[in-house]
Amino acid sequence: MPVLKVQRAESNQQNDAVKLKKLNIDVQITGNIATTVMTMTFYNNSNRILEGELTFPMPEGVSISRYALDINGKMREAVPVEKAKATEVFESIERRRVDPGLLEKVEGNNFRTRIYPMPANGSRTIIVGYEEELNFNNANALTYHLPLDYNQPIETFALKTTVFESILKPELGEQPDGSFNLKVNGNTYVGEINKTDYQPKKGLTINLPKRNNLPEVQMQKASNGYYFLVNVFPKSESRPRQWSNQIGLIWDTSLSGLQRDTKKELELLDLIIKQKQNLTIQLGLLNNGFKNSGTFIISKGNWDDLKKKLENIVYDGGTNFGSVNAQSFQADEYIFFSDGLSTFGRNSIALYKPVNTINTSLKADYSTLKYISLQTGGQFVNLNAISTNDAFKQLGQENLQFLGIKNGSDVRQTYPSMHVKVNGHFSLAGILNGLNTDFVLQFGYGNSITSEQHIQLNATEHALSSIDVSRVWAQKKISEMDIQYEANKADISVLSKQFGIVTRNTSLIVLENLDDYLRYDIAPPAELRQAYDAVLKQRRVDFQERKTELLNAAVTMTKDLKTWWNTDFSYKEPIKSKNDYPIPVRDAIDAAPVVTQNISATPPPRPAGTPPAPPRVERAKESEAKGQLNEVVVVAYAAQAKRMETASATTIVRSQSISANSALQGRVAGVSIQNKSTTTNVETQPTIVIPEFKSDKDYMKNLVGNPDSAYRAYIKMRPNYKTTPMFYFDVANWFYQQKDSVRALTILSSIADLDLENADLYKTLSYKLKQTGNYDSEIFITEKVLQWRPMDAQSYRDYALALADAGQYQKALNNLYKVLTQSYNSQIADRDQGIEEIIISEINNLIAKYGSKLNTKGIDKRLIQPLPVDVRVVLNWNKNDTDIDLWLTDPTGEKGYYGNPKTKIGGRISNDFTSGYGPEQFMLKKAMKGKYKIEVNYYGDRQINISGPTTVTAEIYTRYATGKQQRKVIVLPMAADNRSGNLVGEFNFN
Known part of the structure; x- marks a missing residue:
């Protein structure tokens, strides 16, 4: 059954304003091949533009091969394109508020299409088609099944089924209602119904008996x-086989297990045990980890204790197949009940005896389950497609093979x-x-x-x-x-x-006009092909999307950073005399100090009605206006300071610079580096204090008492919040604060089971895994995001930093450098302008700390520039099209932010990212004594998916790239419309 999710753009809350208004299904069966085409019209009865996400779980071995979307009132067929490119193009065009359509395959045999825009009080129509190879049932007949379990009446419903060249009349095993019947016309059979305000009671099942065994x-x-x-x-022929006496039973207890048909699974297990009578079963429970859960001696087919344990399983957590291995779980043969989706670890199992894989979930990874059984000599059973008795017969006999x-x-x-x-x-x-x-x-x-x-x-x-x-x-x-x-x-x-078949790495895409097909170098459907070919010969270069690398910009940025680092920022603090008399105003410059407080004040709020995440050009104008004010303020401050030079004052002067080569040892990129010590005024590390995040959601009130009772409360509340990511995040955070890291990680990993291939959710996961030191899982999660979104520079960076966390420094360096050498389309390159500043700092930090262990021959030597600093704060977030700002207030009271990116004491804020994922960075080479305050300001985002609120992570470093650095990580969900600044952390330099 296709499932539609729709969210309101302004609140991220699920919306029931969109209904399936028209449904037309055409089924054609020839031999053992059935072609199904579904035409669906969705109506948005709200007064806001919405985006829809339609998910299709497909049967084993079936892939979608047709997709069309209405463009300007006419259906346009999709064309195949690489999956990553299709996602990149879709998001690029979507920002222009036009009509792209994208259908892609996500984890397992599941397909997803995003529909945007769904106009206010308007409709969108899509067509989805697929070919299916029919299999025999136990009555020696081919079977076609179409689920029709819709949860509400459909205004206009039509179903037509045609069976061609059938010698025997097809039989109806199930039908929507009593009005559907197959009528004969020669060797062709046709059934048809047309209804209004209709909600089918049952699905459609057609059995096609075979009269003879001729090919x-x-x-x-x-x-x-x-x-x-x-x-x-x-x-x-039936050749019975004997089950082993020692069986390992692997039961997937992850959150997605709630979607399995465990009743059928227990029925199958009962048949196996009753036949064997006497055996030993070792139970292993699998979710984000693996636990050997006891040995059960079965005598005379009595397995009540094991059955009771399985019936009371609590399903929770993500899934990590990689946690199962033969050393910890030994048996002569295994039975593995799972959907095959390993969401929190590698999808391979280190077992070497036969593993029989059983699936009862509609959302499943059939390929993984088949591979596990084939690799080990076991059997794969899709219990969705056959009865429990047939599955038992299949497992209990040696099967005829081609x-x-x-x-x-x-x-x-x-x-x-x-x-x-x-x-x-x-x-x-x-x-x-x-x-x-x-x-x-x-x-x-x-x-x-x-x-x-x-x-x-x-x-x-x-x-x-x-x-x-x-x-x-x-x-x-x-x-x-x-x-x-x-x-x-x-x-x-x-x-x-x-x-034109949708696979893991190929999607189907529909674009609005010829220019888009030309710009993104995508061959259009037949209706536009002639015009496309004609224009392509003359104007291809003019139309194609430009690709660019960041390397040249990184070289320029390195020079800029070196100049900044070598600058001596001297700060003279004005001393207020005992009698603080007002200064006479003689000119405009002297008058300017009246507004010096604006430098350190909270940046003014954006005008009412300003949309979230304004385009870069608007923010540039805003920054320019603020920058002009700041220039006046800085000049005024200089003039005032000059007048006070003769006054007796205590000044804080930065006169000491650190050797540019101090942090490097050995030979780097063929350059001889001398080992010099870094001199600092203060040897002690400042203490970084970060606030303890506590959610104020109502469900948190039920988490009281000891962790055991709190966990029971969580399970009891979960049905009301089962698709809400922040519910799991908040509860996991509570358990982390109670020092129950095992339960916390299980609850947190459940986020991975909420949605298929959702990069936003996985980014949130990776932040918390970094903060809690689960670096192996962090690598897996960030690598998945990189597979899904290789078009984003941040995907390489997040993966690289996860590798560095886990001590894989060479791979980390290589992937950081990839950020600068990948090709990006012009829109993404503009969105991420300035990210090279962050990457340069991180590349040189790795080289400074581990240079003797790294091969840097592949790194452009012009980028290698040691940049040790006393303070570094870097901020990034999990959602695209998001505007978040980093603020840092220094001991003088001056606030560094996008409108004041260079502070008087030498603080430096990186480029302002008004869309995309960030990151933003603050660096200070030499810290003056006093208190530093870090805040994050959330302007808003344009996301409309199930991922919940935007989540940010901040990494706070002192003594960065000096060999003495310390780091604190904080992860914070952002409240909507909170533009007054969220406290991230504080520290003092003494």
């Missing part, structure tokens, strides 16, 4: 030969190409080189051939099929390659783009 052949002409699809029905092809020299690229089980039906797709050929399919058990079936292909005798056989072939090949995705992802990308 069925379908062919499609290609540019070179023919694509073919062969269906055969080999007879299989073993290969004999005499197949005239056919190529046949799939499946590996051994696969056969359950009364086998389907093979491939390419025929000529017009006709003969070959033999071989079947058997293990490696022993027990039967063969002769196949004849003849293009002149077989009528060409009405279905797209080539797409079925491509889908079969992709499905097989996807089992080992990393090894095959390049081939998958080529194939999926050619045949």
Whole structure:
């Protein structure tokens, strides 16, 4: 069932203002291939523009191959493009408030389309289509199933089903209501219903019985030969197998386990135990970690104790398959109940005895479960597709397998190409080189051939099929390659783009106009192709999106930083005399000190009605206006100071500079570095004090008493907040404060199970993992974000810093440098202008601390410039299109912020990021004595997804890159419209 999520742009709260107004479903079945096309019209009855996210869980082996969106009142077909590029282009165009459409595959066999904009009091229409290979049920009939469990009436509902070339009449196993029936017209059967204000009671299930066991052949002409699809029905004998006496039962207890059909799972386990009668089961519970949960001796089929334990499982936490290994969990055979989604760790299990994987979840990673079973010699059972009894029979017997092809020299690229089980039906797709050929399919058990079936292909005798056989072939090949995705992802990308199939690394995209297809170098659908080709020849260079690197800007920035670092900022503090007489006003300059307080005052609020995250040009104007004021103030301050030079005063003068080479040791990038000590006035480290974050949400009032009772309260409250990310964040934070880090991490990791491929949620997770020292998990989470969003400089940076946290300094350095050498489109390059300043500081910090252990030959030597500082604060956040500002108030009372980026004592604020993810940085080479106060100001964001409020993380360093640095990390959720500054931390230099 497709599920629609819609959020209000201004509040991030889920919205029920959008309804499915029209639904038209067309189903066509030919042989064992069913094509389903759904046309959905959604109506937004609110007076605000909204964005929708529609998720489709697809059956095993099924991929979406058609997507269309209404553009200017006409349906436009999508075209395939690399997934990362599709996301980048979609977000770029979305900011222009036009009509892109994107359909992508996310974790497991789940598909997601984002629809924007959904106009106020208006509608949007999308088309989604997919081909499905039908399988046999236990009554020797092919089965097609369409779920129709909609939660509200649909204003206009239409369903049409056509079964072509069927000798026997199809049977209805389930139908929406009594009015649906299949009528015959020759060998074609058609069923149709049209309803208004209709809510189907049941789904549609069609069984297509087979009269004989003769092979069925379908062919499609290609540019070179023919694509073919062969269906055969080999007879299989039942060969029972014996279950082991020592079984390891792995039960996935992560939060997503709440979506599994545990009743069916327990029924299957009951059948296995009752057949075996006497055995030993070792129970392992898996979520973000793995726990050996006891050994159960089963006698005479009595497993009441184990069953009771499984029925009372608390599902919580993310999922980390990598925490399971043979050393800690030994058995002769394993049964693994899971959806296959490893959201908090690697998706591989270090077990070497047969692992039988069982899935009952609609949102599942079938490829991972298949790979685990194939790799270990076990079986994969999709308990969604078959009954519990059929699953029990499958697991309890040795299955007939397809073993290969004999005499197949005239056919190529046949799939499946590996051994696969056969359950009364086998389907093979491939390419025929000529017009006709003969070959033999071989079947058997293990490696022993027990039967063969002769196949004849003849293009002149077989009528060409009405279905797209080539797409079925491509889908079969992709499905097989996807089992080992990393090894095959390049081939998958080529194939999926050619045949328009959505995969892990290929999406379908719809753009508004020809200029967009030209600008982003994306071949358009057929309706625009002629115009695209004509313009492309003449104006391609003018239209294509420019790509740029940050390296040249980084070289320039390094020079700027070096100049700043070598500048001696002397500060003379005016001494107020005992009699503080007013100074006569003689000119405009003398008058200016009256407004000096504006430097340290809170920046003025933005005008009423100013939208969140204003464009950079508007902020530039705002900063320019403030900058002009600051120039007057600084000049006035200088004039005032000059008049007081003769007065007796106690001054604080910065006269000491630190050698630019002091922090480097050994040889770096071929440059000889001499070891010099850094001289500082103060040897003691200042104490950094960060406030303890405490949520004020109502649910926090129930977390009282000891951690055990508080955890029970959390589980009791959770159904009311199960899709609210900040609920898990706040509760986890409470347990961290109670020093119960085990429970805290489990609750926190649940965020990973809330949504598929949600980078915002994963960024929030990574911040908290950094703060709490869970660096291995931080690496996994940031690497996932990098896979999903390689177009963002921040993805490389976050991953690099996670690697550095875990002590992988060379990989950290390499990925930091990648930030500067990747190509970015002009919009992202403008959005992230100035990030090179932060990267330069972090590259040189790594080199300063670990230079003797690092290979820096690949780093441009012009960037290597030691920049040790007394104070460094860096701030970044989890959401795109967000405007957050860093403020730092020094002991003089002066506030450094975007409007005052250079303070009198030498403080330096990096470029102001008014959209994107940041980061923003404050650095001070030489700290004067006194108190420093750090704040963050949140202007707003334009995000409209389920990720909850924007979350920021601040890293506070003293003695940065000196070899004596200390760091404190704080993670803070931002309250909407809180523009008065949130306290991040304080420290004192003595």
